[in-house]
Amino acid sequence: MRAASLDASLLDTELSSLLLSPLHSALKFFHVSFLSPFLKHGANFKPTFVSNYDPELVALLRLALWKVGIWDNNASYGSLIQNLYYRTIRMPSCKLR
Numbered sequence: 001m002r003a004a005s006l007d008a009s010l011l012d013t014e015l016s017s018l019l020l021s022p023l024h025s026a027l028k029f030f031h032v033s034f035l036s037p038f039l040k041h042g043a044n045f046k047p048t049f050v051s052n053y054d055p056e057l058v059a060l061l062r063l064a065l066w067k068v069g070i071w072d073n074n075a076s077y078g079s080l081i082q083n084l085y086y087r088t089i090r091m092p093s094c095k096l097r
Contacts, residue, residue, distance in 0.1 A: 004082050011078030012065070020061055024050050027057075 030049040050057065069076040075085045 004084060005079070008076060008078035008082050008084055011081060012069075012076045015077055016058075016061060016065060019065075020058065023057060023061065024054075 027050050028048055065077070069080070070086065073080060074087070079085065
């Protein structure tokens, strides 16, 4: 891996963590209510939406960044900052005789 693509990967990781922290802080007050009958009476712990669905939130955020970045622009945001693009190399077709 070249240094520029490694830097682009680090920039993408930082962008996803930067976008994930406000999402976590916005959703931390939503409690999952379907588990409340199973909790002991008087228990102060109520599971939050973030604690139960954190992997799904991360996957959804990464999917959104992939769609907006690589699908639409052929480069992730870290790659766009460094002017790196993905390209498709096609082999020339050979004709059968």
